[in-house]
Amino acid sequence: xxxxxxxxxxxxxxxxxxxxxxxxxxxxxxxxxxxxxxxxxxxxxxxxxxxxxxxxxxxxxxxxxxxxxxxxxxxxxxxxxxxxxxxxxxxxxxxxxxxxxxxxxxxxxxxxxxxxxxxxxxxxxxxxxxxxxxxxxxxxxxxxxxxxxxxxxxxxxxxxxxxxxxxxxxxxxxxxxxxxxxxxxxxxxxxxxxxxxxxxxxxxxxxxxxxxxxxxxxxxxxxxxxxxxxxxxxxxxxxxxxxxxxxxxxxxxxxxxxxxxxxxxxxxxxxxxxxxxxxxxxxxxxxxxxxxxxxxxxxxxxxxxxxxxxxxxxxxxxxxxxxxxxxxxxxxxxxxxxxxxxxxxxxxxxxxxxxxxxxxxxxxxxxxxxxxxxxxxxxxxxxxxxxxxx
Numbered sequence: 001x002x003x004x005x006x007x008x009x010x011x012x013x014x015x016x017x018x019x020x021x022x023x024x025x026x027x028x029x030x031x032x033x034x035x036x037x038x039x040x041x042x043x044x045x046x047x048x049x050x051x052x053x054x055x056x057x058x059x060x061x062x063x064x065x066x067x068x069x070x071x072x073x074x075x076x077x078x079x080x081x082x083x084x085x086x087x088x089x090x091x092x093x094x095x096x097x098x099x100x101x102x103x104x105x106x107x108x109x110x111x112x113x114x115x116x117x118x119x120x121x122x123x124x125x126x127x128x129x130x131x132x133x134x135x136x137x138x139x140x141x142x143x144x145x146x147x148x149x150x151x152x153x154x155x156x157x158x159x160x161x162x163x164x165x166x167x168x169x170x171x172x173x174x175x176x177x178x179x180x181x182x183x184x185x186x187x188x189x190x191x192x193x194x195x196x197x198x199x200x201x202x203x204x205x206x207x208x209x210x211x212x213x214x215x216x217x218x219x220x221x222x223x224x225x226x227x228x229x230x231x232x233x234x235x236x237x238x239x240x241x242x243x244x245x246x247x248x249x250x251x252x253x254x255x256x257x258x259x260x261x262x263x264x265x266x267x268x269x270x271x272x273x274x275x276x277x278x279x280x281x282x283x284x285x286x287x288x289x290x291x292x293x294x295x296x297x298x299x300x301x302x303x304x305x306x307x308x309x310x311x312x313x314x315x316x317x318x319x320x321x322x323x324x325x326x327x328x329x330x331x332x333x334x335x336x337x338x339x340x341x342x343x344x345x346x347x348x349x350x351x352x353x354x355x356x357x358x359x360x361x362x363x364x365x366x367x368x369x370x371x372x373x374x375x376x377x378x379x380x381x382x383x384x385x386x387x388x389x390x
Contacts, residue, residue: 064122067108071126074104074167079130081179091294091305096156096186098127098140099147100179103160104167111168120144139308150301156182199295199306200261200328202241202253203314204232204268207285207347209249216282224284225249231271239264244302250286252310254302258292258331265290265322266337266360273320273362287348289314290324290358292331316352318345323355 078100079086089097102123109119120141127137147153162177175181206212206228212221232251236243239260244252255261265288276283291313295304309325317323321342324332329339342355 063112063114064118067112067114068122068125070108071101071105071122072129074164075101075126075130077167078163078179082183092296093183093186094132095140095296095304096183097179098132098137099153099156100160100163100182101127101130102140102144103157103162104164106157107161107164107168135312136305136308139311143303143308146301147303150303152186153303156186197295197297198292199302199304200255200258200331201289201291201293201295201306201310202255202261202265203247203250203289203310204228205247205250205287205289205314207287207319212284220282223279224282227275227279227282228272228284228286231275232268235264235267235271238267250314252307254295258290258328259334259337261290261292262322262324262328262332262337262358265358269320269322269360270363277362285319285347287314287317287319288322289317290322290328292325292327312350312352313355315349316342316355317357318347321345321348322358322360323352324358325355328358329356 078097082089082097086097105119105123105126108114109116109122114122124134124137124141127140128134132140148157159177159179159182163173163179166173166177173179206224208215209225212224216224229246229251232253233243235241236253239255240257241253241255241260241264244254253261253264255264268288269286272284272286276285289310289312291306291310293304293306293309295302295306313323313325323342324339333339338359339356340359342357344351
């Protein structure tokens with residue numbers, strides 16, 4: 001379904017046509033009709049049949065290569081239009097440029113009736129060739145549908161789509177889709193000087209949460225989740241963190257300073273350890289990821305490199321580990337924060353080289369009362385017990 005308006009299409013010049021070997025205007029992709037003696041029907045015009053020379057799979061691969069070439073040419077032209085500043089583009093501006101190219105990719109995919117999965121693969125290849133890391137390009141594609149629901153993000157994608165329509169029709173790009181104007185509006189949405197904002201991002205993940213109910217029973221799984229929630233939220237309160245969202249088996253949070261995020265991560269792992277020590281019937285472990293990079297808060301949602309890489313950073317940590325990037329380490333190394341190289345762990349989802357392990361040790365508390373999730377963040381007296389609001 002096209003998302004570009006009819007007026008924009010008229011301005012871009014020409015009527016859009018959905019045409020190609022894998023278009024399906026009347027119910028499903030069209031595959032070449034194989035006749036007797038290995039011949040393929042030419043079409044509905046009664047033209048003479050030709051010998052079969054390529055399988056549907058070969059034709060699809062050829063089409064994908066053609067679409068990659070078309071999108072690469074579009075991206076190169078876009079970079080040339082931006083000029084020298086494009087070479088030193090900040091991460092947030094690069095994100096806006098990627099949205100523009102994504103809109104162009106959607107137009108190409110629509111014309112050839114390619115699946116979203118194929119379109120994402122083509123887009124990932126082209127973005128990587130244009131200087132976006134493979135990990136960020138993959139995460140960008142995974143979050144593209146969410147971005148398309150944000151009005152400002154969708155407008156950039158529509159502009160890229162309109163520019164691709166004009167390119168295919170050999171028409172000038174309409175002013176409303178001009179990349180220099182689009183990027184100026186992207187960087188300065190309110191007409192003010194925009195400075196890149198950096199966020200320290202923390203993500204927790206309960207290991208084995210999917211099997212928790214089977215192992216612990218429903219009551220035990222709920223106690224585990226509530227303990228996790230209470231511990232994390234208490235640490236955010238103490239270390240000036242802001243909860244962004246609950247992921248189901250973890251919490252994503254942001255901080256102004258990497259040192260605050262590191263302190264929160266250590267406090268979380270220490271209290272998880274204490275809870276499991278005092279509640280041996282509810283054993284569990286978590287992994288934590290820390291990143292410090294550029295990001296944007298738009299209409300209550302967070303976007304940008306800091307938020308596209310954090311899941312992979314967290315996945316690289318094992319049980320009880322805190323995985324951090326070089327940027328976090330450089331901004332938070334001190335008397336209370338020590339780092340070591342992160343090594344592969346059997347409980348990590350996927351190892352990511354180049355990360356560091358933030359070291360921590362259990363708290364030493366003499367005659368401490370047993371820790372339960374209701375006590376976390378409060379004075380542990382019967383009169384002052386609290387339940388969390390999860």
